[in-house]
Amino acid sequence: MSVLAALDLGLALLVVGVAAWTVSARNLFAAVVGYVAYGLLLALVWVRLYAPDVALTEAAVGGGVTGVLLVTAGKRLDALASAEIGAPPGRGLKIFAGALAALVAGALAWVVLTLPSTPPSLAPAAAEAASGPGAGLGNPITAVLISYRSFDTMLEKVVLILAVLGVWSVGADAAWGRAPAPLRKPEPDGAMILLAQVLAPVGLLIGLHIFWVGADAPGGAFQGGALLAAMGMVAMMARLMAPPRIDSRKLRLALVAGPAVFLVVGVAGLMLAGHLFAYPQNFAKPLILFIEAFMVVSIAVALPMLVSGPPDGGAK
């Protein structure tokens, strides 16, 4: 066995091991830490599968944003658990839940095992589409995302906005329109402030760079936006920035900017290029970058708002 194959095998075993440990961890915080480690290992797996675009997304979202989201949710759950202790589920319910989980896992395993040996692939069609209307983009993945699968890509961002609306709607009626509670205690450590001050400007630059090179190299709107979002969260944790009020017009405009611009350009394609979400042949690249720029804004705003949680009623 070559060295690389041995490394791959070790990586695969490690991913399965960390996944099993995460599921079986009794402590909520330990499970969250396990999940973050699992996300980072998955990013390495994607690198080994020659999918650096997916690896970047997985590292930023699976390892970073989801980790913060879960830690925050875990804290709120802890606060709830000390306030009201519900009855533990009975044996019947446990067996029922276990059976359901086994059924889902079994069905998934069956589907994977019965896949045809040469899976039906849209890759040739996608490659053709990418070299057509997405011409001028050196990164086929960005071309496929924005021109071949444009509708999916736009709806993904709509889902993100719906998620933010869902989080907001959990807040109390009286709190509607106010800002979410700050992420951390009133006086953050000096180390946290220094980290935010040093890291945020650099992260901002790298985030924009990843978005910009996404046209020609691994990267793109989601990866860049997620990095910008992470920098926003670091600044909020250091209390250098407060979460905005949710009735702020700027915030709402930023949230809908990405999908709205995408939709407008898509409909314009109906008139200019013949069909919905088609781009005029020699104007495709600037148009795609234009759409992506607004996508970056929406993603960079939506993710921190998801993590910040519902608006807070308790004005002190």
Next chain:
Amino acid sequence: MSDLFSLVAICAGVFFFFAGTVGLLRFPDSLTRLHALSKADNLGLGLVVLGLIPRADTPLAALKLVVVWALALVSGASTAQLIGRALRRGRK
């Protein structure tokens, strides 16, 4: 010559990672484990980066490697501080 340099630097880096990992597993409490880990992060990664610099295709790629190390230094040092302070608060 540059191959030899890379080999020596990366092997030294790997040694620090190994030592840091052993410390993480064997040291008795969180503060000493934190100490072991920061050695692996800072010196280990630094030496690996140093070994990779002669192998970078362009000066820009070499600069990116150094930036990666600098970012790891900043975030590693800050998080070590934060974890250490959280521990001290927990002990009081």
